[in-house]
Amino acid sequence: MTVTETPLLAERMSWIEESPSSRVADRVRAFQAAGKPVLPLTIGEPDFDTPEHVKEAAIAAIRAGETKYTSATGTPALQTAIRARLARKTGQSYGPGEIALGGGAKQLIFLAFLATLDAGDEVIVPAPHWVSYPDMVALNGGRPVLVGAGADTGYKLTPGLLRGAVTDRTKWLVLNTPNNPTGAVYSRDELAGLAEVLREHSRISVLCDEIYDEINFGTEPVPSLVSVAPDLRERIxxxxxxxxxxxxxxWRIGYAAGPATLCAAISTLQSQSSSCPSSISQAAAAAALDGDQSFITETVAVYAERRDLLVSGLAAIDGLRPVRPDGGFYVWTDASRLIGAITPGGRRIATDADLAEHFLETSGVVVITGESYGCPGHFRASFALDSETIRKAVSGLASAVSALRFA
Known part of the structure; x- marks a missing residue:
């Protein structure tokens, strides 16, 4: 009898790991399944429900029989809504061929790297960074070049740091504003400074991840690089x-705007993988982008209150230094002063992963480690949660920290 061998995985699977966010979410579910109380400050999605008019648009699409395949570039209605939104946001007019559609912005970023990276191409990724950027680059044959941006720069990339990271293999710069995990928002002047460096290197393109741009606590809209430096548009x-x-x-709908050649390549890749995003979700997305925007105003006001609650609570805990975010729904916290502490059980806190484990075991509070974002000694805490849960979590963290001692 011949024993059938299990097919071997491709070598590329050894280059990446499961997303830390997904791994932590699984840990939370395991604790909850075991009946243990958990206060997850890890949520990477709004805790609000989708607006009613958006849901109604999806229901109407179903009833109208809009349940078939669409073009990989999306329905005409969604294309129109996206282009109108981009014009309002950036002041730039994009044609239909300059729009790409996908099953979330995450898929589009992945496909952009798949379409453009050859073996050895370098991608500059400022750290702290969203957890998936480096693995996406590596999986598509590129080399992520992590550039640390610390508290002295507001956790933002500077022209000097960018200039020092560029080599003759640099193909992309990733720029995420508002940033996940720090909530940092690049000002127009800061973007202009980076643009000056980019003008010195015409081969470098910029992937601008702006998924949090509407969750903005400033008095002015979050500026976009393409608005600040329209001469770089064909590289953005x-x-x-x-x-x-x-x-x-x-609902899994993302959109992107950029050079027609790249958007066409992404559409080709999607046509050979997932064909197109859900037609129902596209109808909902068109209604969201083109309809009443009061939902954003109302929810951002709530987020602002929660942000202040979490920042003030963390700042009151000895050893923690939270950063007040200008956008997004996360608080980035420097916990490096607690590294080296001893738990009540006699275990030394050697890493931020040890600290996160201590928080979980002691108080049921779950955070995501700074190491996951390329910046050890920190952690990310979400405030996409109700205020009472935030208060309980802060109380739990205070208790967990007070239980630590230093030898």
Whole structure:
């Protein structure tokens, strides 16, 4: 009898790991299944429900029989809504061929790298960074070049840091504003400074991840690089979507704008992989982008209150230094002063992963480690949660920290 061998995985699977966010979410579910109380400050999605008029648009599409395949570039209605939104946001007019559609902004970023990276191409990724950028680059044959941007620069990339990271193999710069995990928003002057460096290197394209741009606590809209430096437009790929702004994470619709050649390549890749995003979700996304925007105003006001609650609570805990975010729904916290502490059980806190484990075991509070974002000694805490849960979590963290001692 011949024993059938299990097919071997491709070598590329050894280059990446499961997303830390997904791994932590699984840990939370395991604790909850075991009946243990958990206070997850890890939520990467709005806790609000999708707006009613958006849901009604999806229902209407179903009833109208709009349940078939669409073009890989999306329905005419969604294309129109995306282009109108981009014009309002950036002041730039994009043609139909300069728009790409996908199953979330995450898929579009992945496909952009798949379409452009050859073996050895380098991608500059400022750290702290969203957890998936480096693995996406590596999986598509590129080499992520992590550039640390610390508290002294507001956790933002500077022209000097960018200039020092560029080599003759640099193909992309990733620019995420508002940033996940720090909530940092690049000002127009800061973007202009980066643009000056980019003008010195015409071969470098910029992937601008703007998925949190509507969750903005400033008095002015979040500026976009393409607005600040329109002369670089043909080198800029803007990735966005409806997930965060409209509480539509599960609908899986992302959109992007950029050079027609790249958008066409992404559409080709999608036609050979997932064909097209859900037609129902496209109808909902068109209604979100083109309809009443009061949902954003109302939810951002709530987020601002929660932000202040979480920042003030963390700042009151000895050893923690939270950063007040200008956008998004996360608080980035420097916990490096607690590294080296001893738990009540006699275990030394050697890493931020040890600290996160201590928080979980002691108080049931779950955070995501700074190491996951390329910046050890920190953690990310979400305030996409109700205020009472935030208060309980802060109390739990205070208790967990007070239980630590230093030898």
């Amino acid at each position: 790929f803007l990735a966005n979507g409806v997930s965060k702004a409209y509480a539509m994470t599960g």
